[in-house]
Amino acid sequence: MRIPLCNLHLPSASIQEAEAALADGWISGTGPAITRFEALLAQKVKRRYAVAVTNGTHALEVALQALGVHQGDEVIVPALTFVSPAAAARQVGATPVFADVDENTWTINPFFLPITRHTQAIIGVDLLGHPVYWEHLEHIGREHAIDIIEDAAEAHGALYRGKPVGSFGFVSTFSFHANKTITTGEGGAVVLDGAYFNEQVRLIANHGMKPDKRYWHEVVGSNYRMNNVTAAIGVGQMANWDQQVAARNKVAECYDIELGDLLKQGDLRRRPVADFATEAVMLYTLTHPNRDKIVERLQKNGIDARPLWTALVDLPIYRDGVRGNYPVARRLAAEGFLLPTWAGMPYETIAEVANAVREAVTERMPVCSTSTPSA
Numbered sequence: 081m082r083i084p085l086c087n088l089h090l091p092s093a094s095i096q097e098a099e100a101a102l103a104d105g106w107i108s109g110t111g112p113a114i115t116r117f118e119a120l121l122a123q124k125v126k127r128r129y130a131v132a133v134t135n136g137t138h139a140l141e142v143a144l145q146a147l148g149v150h151q152g153d154e155v156i157v158p159a160l161t162f163v164s165p166a167a168a169a170r171q172v173g174a175t176p177v178f179a180d181v182d183e184n185t186w187t188i189n190p191f192f193l194p195i196t197r198h199t200q201a202i203i204g205v206d207l208l209g210h211p212v213y214w215e216h217l218e219h220i221g222r223e224h225a226i227d228i229i230e231d232a233a234e235a236h237g238a239l240y241r242g243k244p245v246g247s248f249g250f251v252s253t254f255s256f257h258a259n260k261t262i263t264t265g266e267g268g269a270v271v272l273d274g275a276y277f278n279e280q281v282r283l284i285a286n287h288g289m290k291p292d293k294r295y296w297h298e299v300v301g302s303n304y305r306m307n308n309v310t311a312a313i314g315v316g317q318m319a320n321w322d323q324q325v326a327a328r329n330k331v332a333e334c335y336d337i338e339l340g341d342l343l344k345q346g347d348l349r350r351r352p353v354a355d356f357a358t359e360a361v362m363l364y365t366l367t368h369p370n371r372d373k374i375v376e377r378l379q380k381n382g383i384d385a386r387p388l389w390t391a392l393v394d395l396p397i398y399r400d401g402v403r404g405n406y407p408v409a410r411r412l413a414a415e416g417f418l419l420p421t422w423a424g425m426p427y428e429t430i431a432e433v434a435n436a437v438r439e440a441v442t443e444r445m446p447v448c449s450t451s452t453p454s455a
């Protein structure tokens with residue numbers, strides 16, 4: 081693609097830190113960069129503890145395991161998200177049960193949750209840089225004694241009423257995959273406040289082995305450790321976290337301006353931002369009833385626009401978690417699309433993408449089709 085969806089430029093601090101880690105021989109799942117990365121991350125998102133792990137999907141798995149979620153339990157997840165929350169629930173043996181998302185935030189709708197006596201946890205996803213209705217969801221968690229997990233993988237730097245994502249729920253998780261705002265290539269983290277659960281997460285992530293008793297395995301764990309070189313890449317980005325976030329928001333602002341008149345006309349809509357939210361745009365996202373045609377046109381022009389995810393309730397493997405119709409998630413999945421967005425994306429490139437969107441949107445779309453009668 082001529083214009084990719086994402087384009088990564090690691091800050092030089094990341095390269096220097098990684099080189100130092102390599103030169104020092106710290107290349108496995110213990111080392112000074114891991115400790116520093118965890119401390120910086122915890123501080124940034126206002127948590128007492130952070131545990132660096134292999135990726136954001138494993139972060140969710142470890143969190144669910146630490147909370148004791150297992151077979152027979154239900155975990156409520158939004159119907160519209162990247163698949164990880166549902167997959168993680170399934171990996172620990174639980175059933176992911178879907179809740180629709182809400183029009184104004186595209187995040188889980190706290191007023192229509194399919195809670196049953198089997199519900200052990202609810203995973204709220206700060207979708208594409210927009211926080212969940214955290215006060216409502218946390219309140220429901222307390223009221224029903226259900227653990228609330230925050231999946232902040234797509235929202236580094238977003239705020240809910242001024243408070244950073246990563247600080248909500250009993251435990252939050254991050255991904256540092258290459259297309260996220262802060263990245264280590266592959267990587268993730270679990271962040272939380274409870275000392276006991278911090279120990280549990282570390283135990284599970286490190287073969288279930290007691291830290292002070294080698295080869296004594298307290299629980300069935302696995303190896304979910306981030307490696308020290310990866311952590312070093314992360315350390316190099318912690319100092320310019322705010323700049324990375326601002327840089328993507330700036331791209332979104334430029335798209336808003338370039339597409340301003342079209343966005344006022346109706347059919348083309350931007351992902352909304354609720355009044356309680358300070359967004360941290362991950363990828364600039366729009367909806368349009370003619371999404372498929374528009375994305376096809378953009379792709380033909382060498383622009384790597386992408387349709388939004390399939391609603392998870394439409395994946396046959398997750399059919400057992402469907403409860404109802406999910407009109408919002410299904411509409412957004414059918415109409416949503418992502419535009420190329422990266423920190424430092426040149427203005428001319430943004431303008432070019434915006435112009436291509438304009439052409440695709442204003443092109444007359446076929447509204448009915450005919451076919452040749454067969455002989």
Ligand SMILES: *Cc1c(COP(=O)(O)O)cnc(C)c1O
Pocket residue numbers: 135136137138161162164165205231233234254255256257267268
């Ligand atoms: C990216 C992402 C994850 C985790 O991704 P990994 O690639 O496993 O790090 C989890 N949840 C959401 C919502 C994501 O977008």
